[in-house]
Amino acid sequence: MTAPSTNTAKPATGIPALLKTAFINALIALVLFSLMIGIRTEAGSSGQLTYWTRFGDLASIVAAVFGGSIVIELLRQWIGPTGAEKLVPPAVQSGISFIGRYLAPALLIFTLLVPVIFYNQRYILDLAILVLTYVMLGWGLNVVVGLAGLLDLGYVAFYAVGAYSYGLLATNFGWSFWICLPLAGILAAFWGVLLGFPVLRLRGDYLAIVTLAFGEIIRLVIINWQDLTGGPNGVSGIPRPTFFGIPLDNSDDGLAARLGIEYSPTHRIVFLFYLILALALLTNWATIRLRRLPIGRAWEALREDEVACRALGINTTTTKLTAFATGAMFGGFAGAFFATRQGFISPESFTFQESALVLAIVVLGGMGSQLGVALSALAMIGGFELFRGLEGYRMLVFGMAMVLIMIWRPRGLIGHRAPTVYLTKAKAISSDLVKEGHG
Amino acid sequence: MDYFAQQLINGLVLGSIYGLIAIGYTMVYGIVGMINFAHGDVFMIGGFIALITFLILISFGLTTIPLILLVVLLVSMAITALYGWTIERIAYRPLRHSFRLAPMLSAIGMSFVLTNYSQVAQGARVKPIPPFITGGYTLHESTDGFVIQLSNIQIMVVVTTIVLLAIFTWLVSRTRLGRDMRACEQDQTMAALLGVDVDRTISMTFVIGAALAAVAGLMYLLYYGLVDFFMGFVAGIKAFTAAVLGGIGSLPGAMLGGLAIGLIETFWSAYFSVEYKDVAAFSILIVVLIFMPTGLLGRPEVEKV
Numbered sequence: 001m002t003a004p005s006t007n008t009a010k011p012a013t014g015i016p017a018l019l020k021t022a023f024i025n026a027l028i029a030l031v032l033f034s035l036m037i038g039i040r041t042e043a044g045s046s047g048q049l050t051y052w053t054r055f056g057d058l059a060s061i062v063a064a065v066f067g068g069s070i071v072i073e074l075l076r077q078w079i080g081p082t083g084a085e086k087l088v089p090p091a092v093q094s095g096i097s098f099i100g101r102y103l104a105p106a107l108l109i110f111t112l113l114v115p116v117i118f119y120n121q122r123y124i125l126d127l128a129i130l131v132l133t134y135v136m137l138g139w140g141l142n143v144v145v146g147l148a149g150l151l152d153l154g155y156v157a158f159y160a161v162g163a164y165s166y167g168l169l170a171t172n173f174g175w176s177f178w179i180c181l182p183l184a185g186i187l188a189a190f191w192g193v194l195l196g197f198p199v200l201r202l203r204g205d206y207l208a209i210v211t212l213a214f215g216e217i218i219r220l221v222i223i224n225w226q227d228l229t230g231g232p233n234g235v236s237g238i239p240r241p242t243f244f245g246i247p248l249d250n251s252d253d254g255l256a257a258r259l260g261i262e263y264s265p266t267h268r269i270v271f272l273f274y275l276i277l278a279l280a281l282l283t284n285w286a287t288i289r290l291r292r293l294p295i296g297r298a299w300e301a302l303r304e305d306e307v308a309c310r311a312l313g314i315n316t317t318t319t320k321l322t323a324f325a326t327g328a329m330f331g332g333f334a335g336a337f338f339a340t341r342q343g344f345i346s347p348e349s350f351t352f353q354e355s356a357l358v359l360a361i362v363v364l365g366g367m368g369s370q371l372g373v374a375l376s377a378l379a380m381i382g383g384f385e386l387f388r389g390l391e392g393y394r395m396l397v398f399g400m401a402m403v404l405i406m407i408w409r410p411r412g413l414i415g416h417r418a419p420t421v422y423l424t425k426a427k428a429i430s431s432d433l434v435k436e437g438h439g
Numbered sequence: 440m441d442y443f444a445q446q447l448i449n450g451l452v453l454g455s456i457y458g459l460i461a462i463g464y465t466m467v468y469g470i471v472g473m474i475n476f477a478h479g480d481v482f483m484i485g486g487f488i489a490l491i492t493f494l495i496l497i498s499f500g501l502t503t504i505p506l507i508l509l510v511v512l513l514v515s516m517a518i519t520a521l522y523g524w525t526i527e528r529i530a531y532r533p534l535r536h537s538f539r540l541a542p543m544l545s546a547i548g549m550s551f552v553l554t555n556y557s558q559v560a561q562g563a564r565v566k567p568i569p570p571f572i573t574g575g576y577t578l579h580e581s582t583d584g585f586v587i588q589l590s591n592i593q594i595m596v597v598v599t600t601i602v603l604l605a606i607f608t609w610l611v612s613r614t615r616l617g618r619d620m621r622a623c624e625q626d627q628t629m630a631a632l633l634g635v636d637v638d639r640t641i642s643m644t645f646v647i648g649a650a651l652a653a654v655a656g657l658m659y660l661l662y663y664g665l666v667d668f669f670m671g672f673v674a675g676i677k678a679f680t681a682a683v684l685g686g687i688g689s690l691p692g693a694m695l696g697g698l699a700i701g702l703i704e705t706f707w708s709a710y711f712s713v714e715y716k717d718v719a720a721f722s723i724l725i726v727v728l729i730f731m732p733t734g735l736l737g738r739p740e741v742e743k744v
Binding site: 028031032034035036037039040041042043048049051151153198199201202204205206208209212213214216217220221223224352353356359360363392393395396398400401402403406407410411 | 473474484487488490491492494495498514518521522525529530533534537538539540541542543544545547548549550551552553554555556557558559560561562563564565566567568569672676679680683714715717718721722724725728729732
């Protein structure tokens, strides 16, 4: 339902109008920031609040808003009205498919070679492992959000379940990583079904809020159930992974000694790298295969129109539950990997921000596009690393990016939908043409 | 029994604050059909602006408490309302006809922006203020020495809430703006055809919601004596729970739901465990949505094909 909009009807033209808009924006900014930025409060040593003024900062921000709105207004007039083209033009389409055909294998080969190229750069290897962890989480959440169209804001709960499953089983019973990994996945999938059952009837925003509440409940229980989880102190001393039973350390029966090569701590990092790469590729492979099975098709049908799904005799209950369980299982795997990599887990790693980050990766990647998710994970985590020193600004920029992406490209970077079934020739369509139903 | 009565008072006061925030959620959901995820953070901004205004007024040497309160109330309502207007303008209006999940995701982004903006601008530490309104009444003193207290600040919170609710009900049911809002809630296209300025009405909804959240922020500041940058998240989810419990889209429902959540939280803390009070609130949200999706006073949602 489109209501006529009074604002887009007549764009402001001419320099006086431009300056007037910029002036009004600057005035609004002045009022908005006057107290929050112009005045800085801080509790003194005796608990007494003091304040000092920062009018210089305030002035520069207002000036930035003034200049910024002139630039944006000029750009808007220069680019012209948006939303003119809806179909992907053939040239662009063939270009995308050409890049798409070769980009993924090229990226994969490069990723396989990363430990060889950057063997001596521990920082890059650690960063690559982090990126791959988020790629895996993104691919896992993609099953729920991208394929089945169920907005899940509590995905980090399954990550936490996986991490704590491995952490607790390994520290309490001494079970090895390779036994715990499937267990962590199964337990997380179980929790996924547990969450899935009650929310079956919910749709859209309500579903999102309930999954968020679920994620927060899991985190609060982990914090407060101190006997089991150690509360805010977390679980420490989680054993490192072994090469199928052979430890990767400097001992006599370690891998290095058995192979007769000199021990180096980098071996473990490289092993962790290939481990998470294998897990991520497993996730990807399973998702691609599942999309071709009836269940995967049912997920995508559910995303497009739930009512039509039911009319066609698709069992929406099992469809939703399998989507939740599959996504949660991959989250559980990633969690177990996280625990073994860190050696220490605490509830602080499983906040809502983490869920939002993974969701942002999936949305920016274009919801349903495997390559897009991988690229956006790289962009997001890489971007986070750039802002490493600026802890507060990092999330500020992240939030702004999320808003801007929604305005500029709500369908994500790679926002086309490649059909899984086609008659003679696959033809990707712009996802702007795809109307999503309720889900 | 005395303990129960005391908790009842505390719960009603807390519930009034939740109710004021919940009205913002329920109005926006009723008209635009989206969960304004950033609303909890608007409440937090309101608290901060109230705190800063207090500090400035006191350093100017003002000592008349009622005058200070009035100025703080007006300033924080005005500036926070402008925040609400700007947020709608920047983050929600361009997405009004976008795909279904876009406004929700944009709102989550906006919530991060507001949280971290106030952390960057005002620091991460908790900001306490000295108690402004002291004193109160002893309602009842039992033989074993337990006293039921009703403090002046508690009276003020409840009275302010009732007054605001009365003004607000009048606004929605009697004025031109209220009629426009109700028209947009029913059918935006039809309202626009009949000459209602839909954009302006939606903007005003956000402005009013933010102003009420600012009052809630001020009340929170006075009642608990502190604000911090992260308080919006949990308060926001609880207020949303209140809006859902009361039936989303229903204004009396939001207030009723707020009171219910306040009472449940207070009694849970008093009789079971303080640690799990948030778990209780979130569980109620899940249970209500599953068994009573329309809430206490809501209308059933008709599924359109």
